[in-house]
Amino acid sequence: MAVFPLAPGSTIAILGGGQLGRMLSLAAARLGFDVLILSPEAGGGAGRVSAHTLAAPYDDPEALRTLAGIASVATFEFENVPAAVVEALQALGVEVAPGPLPLAVAQDRVDEKTFLNASGAPTVAFAAIDTLADLRNGIDRLGAPALLKTRREGYDGKGQTWVENHADIEAAYDRIGRAPAILEARADFVRELSVIAARGRDGDVVAYPAGENHHEAGILRRTRAPAVLSPATREQAETIAARILTRLDYVGVIGVELFEMKDGHLLVNEIAPRVHNSGHWTLDGCEVDQFEQHIRAIAGWPLGPVTPLAQVEMENLIGAEVEAWPKLAAEAEARLWLYGKGEAREGRKMGHVNRLSPLKG
Amino acid sequence: MAVFPLAPGSTIAILGGGQLGRMLSLAAARLGFDVLILSPEAGGGAGRVSAHTLAAPYDDPEALRTLAGIASVATFEFENVPAAVVEALQALGVEVAPGPLPLAVAQDRVDEKTFLNASGAPTVAFAAIDTLADLRNGIDRLGAPALLKTRREGYDGKGQTWVENHADIEAAYDRIGRAPAILEARADFVRELSVIAARGRDGDVVAYPAGENHHEAGILRRTRAPAVLSPATREQAETIAARILTRLDYVGVIGVELFEMKDGHLLVNEIAPRVHNSGHWTLDGCEVDQFEQHIRAIAGWPLGPVTPLAQVEMENLIGAEVEAWPKLAAEAEARLWLYGKGEAREGRKMGHVNRLSPLKG
Numbered sequence: 001m002a003v004f005p006l007a008p009g010s011t012i013a014i015l016g017g018g019q020l021g022r023m024l025s026l027a028a029a030r031l032g033f034d035v036l037i038l039s040p041e042a043g044g045g046a047g048r049v050s051a052h053t054l055a056a057p058y059d060d061p062e063a064l065r066t067l068a069g070i071a072s073v074a075t076f077e078f079e080n081v082p083a084a085v086v087e088a089l090q091a092l093g094v095e096v097a098p099g100p101l102p103l104a105v106a107q108d109r110v111d112e113k114t115f116l117n118a119s120g121a122p123t124v125a126f127a128a129i130d131t132l133a134d135l136r137n138g139i140d141r142l143g144a145p146a147l148l149k150t151r152r153e154g155y156d157g158k159g160q161t162w163v164e165n166h167a168d169i170e171a172a173y174d175r176i177g178r179a180p181a182i183l184e185a186r187a188d189f190v191r192e193l194s195v196i197a198a199r200g201r202d203g204d205v206v207a208y209p210a211g212e213n214h215h216e217a218g219i220l221r222r223t224r225a226p227a228v229l230s231p232a233t234r235e236q237a238e239t240i241a242a243r244i245l246t247r248l249d250y251v252g253v254i255g256v257e258l259f260e261m262k263d264g265h266l267l268v269n270e271i272a273p274r275v276h277n278s279g280h281w282t283l284d285g286c287e288v289d290q291f292e293q294h295i296r297a298i299a300g301w302p303l304g305p306v307t308p309l310a311q312v313e314m315e316n317l318i319g320a321e322v323e324a325w326p327k328l329a330a331e332a333e334a335r336l337w338l339y340g341k342g343e344a345r346e347g348r349k350m351g352h353v354n355r356l357s358p359l360k361g
Numbered sequence: 362m363a364v365f366p367l368a369p370g371s372t373i374a375i376l377g378g379g380q381l382g383r384m385l386s387l388a389a390a391r392l393g394f395d396v397l398i399l400s401p402e403a404g405g406g407a408g409r410v411s412a413h414t415l416a417a418p419y420d421d422p423e424a425l426r427t428l429a430g431i432a433s434v435a436t437f438e439f440e441n442v443p444a445a446v447v448e449a450l451q452a453l454g455v456e457v458a459p460g461p462l463p464l465a466v467a468q469d470r471v472d473e474k475t476f477l478n479a480s481g482a483p484t485v486a487f488a489a490i491d492t493l494a495d496l497r498n499g500i501d502r503l504g505a506p507a508l509l510k511t512r513r514e515g516y517d518g519k520g521q522t523w524v525e526n527h528a529d530i531e532a533a534y535d536r537i538g539r540a541p542a543i544l545e546a547r548a549d550f551v552r553e554l555s556v557i558a559a560r561g562r563d564g565d566v567v568a569y570p571a572g573e574n575h576h577e578a579g580i581l582r583r584t585r586a587p588a589v590l591s592p593a594t595r596e597q598a599e600t601i602a603a604r605i606l607t608r609l610d611y612v613g614v615i616g617v618e619l620f621e622m623k624d625g626h627l628l629v630n631e632i633a634p635r636v637h638n639s640g641h642w643t644l645d646g647c648e649v650d651q652f653e654q655h656i657r658a659i660a661g662w663p664l665g666p667v668t669p670l671a672q673v674e675m676e677n678l679i680g681a682e683v684e685a686w687p688k689l690a691a692e693a694e695a696r697l698w699l700y701g702k703g704e705a706r707e708g709r710k711m712g713h714v715n716r717l718s719p720l721k722g
Contacts, residue, residue: 005687005690007686008686008699008701008712009701009703022390025410026387026390026391029383029387029409029410029701030387030697030699031690031697031698031699032686032700032701032712033701034409034701046413048390048395048411048413048548049386049387049390049410049412050409050410051409051410064451170637284648287645287696287717288696293385296690300693301690302691305693305694306691309670309671310670322369324368325368326366327391329392329657329662329663330663332665332666333648333666334393335648335649336391337391338391338392338393339367339393340368340370340390340393340394340395340532342370342656351369351393356648
C-alpha cells in the first residue's frame, strides 16, 4: 500500500505511453521517482524515458499484477481507462488517482454535463439521445444548428457532427452511427478558455491562470496564457474549477474547457481528468508545470506554486509541421518540446513550441 | 556518421550514469532525442530515464561497438574518460563532444594550467612536481602554505593537501602518495565564482551570468546566481570563458571555476569539460538550462538564450540531507531535484534544491 507523501525512489505507474505520459515521466524523474509505463504499444515516447515499461493491453491481468508489484500509485494520460482496470488495480492495492468517479463522469458526456450542472458549473443546454425521437425532441427544444456527439469516446472532433436543421436530423444521427449520444445547444461564445487546476490529497486546490484556446479542424492549434480576463471572469473560472475538483474528491490535475459568453459568464464545455494539452504553456511559463503538479498531487506532496513567470503562446506541431524543427530550434524565444514519435502522420501531435514574452501587467 | 543539426529521433550516447547524465538525458528527451547511457554500474539514475543502457566498462570494445550502432554522437558526464575510449569511438564513426583536446587538458592539472595561461586565462602560480626536490623548489618559489594536488584524478577535495610549511614538505608529499603532482600558490581570493559557458558547432559562444560558490569540506555547498559583479569583472569572466572555448575548439558546455581577487581581477581555478554542479541553478533560473544547452551544442543546434529569469540559490543535498525532502517539497519557492540514487551515503550528492526569488537589478 502507498504511504503518503510518497517517498522518492518509489515507482509511479502511468497508463498510456504518449506525450502526456512522457512529460509526466520527465516530471516524476525530477522529483526522484521511477516510472512504469503500461501501454499496449511497445516503444512509445513515454516508455523511452521511463525505468519500466509493460507492453500489454490495459486489462491484461498479468500486466496489472506486475504493475502492482512495482508501483504503489497509478495514474493515466487519457480518460478512457476502463472502469474494470481501475477496480482491478485497486483490488491489487494500488492507489489510482484520479479515482473512478472522475473517470466515470468524464467518460460519458451526458453524465458529465449532468454532474457539472449539479455542481454549480453551468454548461450549455443538452439532451440525452437514445432514439431518433429523442433527437427530434431535442432539436425542437434546443433549436438548430445543434451539436450531436456520441456519449462515449471521441476526441479532437471525432464522433461528433452538427445537426444543421430539421431536415438533417436523420442523416446526422446516421453520421454518428446511431450511437447513444448527447445533443448540445450551440454556444454563442466569444472565445474558448481553459483552466488547468489541481487538487492535492489534503484537499488543497490550486488553479493556473486561464489560457485562451484556438482550435482548427477540431484540434487544439494554440493556447495563449495567461489570458486577459476581467477579475469577475477570473474568479468565476477558479470557482468552477474548485467546485468540480472538490465535488469529485479529485486528486491530480484536471483540464476544464470553458466557453466565455458575450456577457463574460462562463460555461463548461468539458473536463479532462488528466494533464491537458492546453496546459503545456506551464512547462515554460511557470515554476511548477502541470506535469510536476500532477505528480505532486498523486504522490500526496504539497501542491506547488501556479504563478506565471512569462506570457506564453503554445503552438501544437501537428503532423508534418514538426519538420520545421531546425527553424524553431533557432528561434531564441521558442522553447521546443518534441515527443519522440516516429512517424509524422496527419493530425498527429508531434510536439509543441512555447514562445515566451514578458508578462503583461 | 552524424549529420548536423542532428535530427530529433537520433540517439545521443552519454558516458556516465550519475545525476549529470540523468539531467542531460531529461533535456535530450525534451528535444525529441533518445539517449543511450554507458556506465559500468547498472541501474543508475541516468539509465532509468533513458531509452538504452549498456552496463559495461567504458573501454569494453563490444559495448563501444554496440553504442556506435545506435548513437552517432557521444558525450560524457565526467572528465576522466580515457583517451583510448574517445579514440575508439571516433574510429567507429561516433562524433565525441567535447573532443579529445579538452579532455586531455582537463585530465592533467599541469597541462590545464599551462594551457590556461597560454590562452590568456590567468591562474595562480604553479609548479610541476615529479620529485621531492621539485616540491622543495616549488615551496621556495611559491611560499607556504601552498596546495599540493595530484596531476590526475581527484575531485571534491580528494587527492589534495596543503603543504603548511617547510617542515611539512615530505609528509605532504607522502599524503598524496608521491604521485605526479602540481603545487599551487595560495590564492588570496575574496570569493569563488564560476561561469557556465557553451560553444556550438558553428563556433558561437554564450555564457550564463556567473554564480558565487560556497564549498564545505571540499564539496560545493551552494551557488548563488546571478552573482553581483562589477561590469569589468563580468566582462573579464566572459572573455576568459570565450578564450578557453575557442582555443579548445570546444563543442558543448564547460564549467570555469574562478577566484575573484581583492582588486576584482579573476584567476581560473579549474575547468570542467562538461555540465557542472555550479550550473544547476540554470535549471529553474533560465529558459534554457545548461543541460539543454549542452545537448543543443553537441547536436549542432543553435545555442539557446542564457538570460536569467530569477535569482537562484542552489543548495546541494548531500548524504542524509536528502531526508529533508518532505520539508523541501512544502517550501513554495524551492524547486527540488532528486537524482534517483538509492543509498544516501556520506558525501554523496543526492539532489539539490533551487530557491527562487525575483531578479536583482
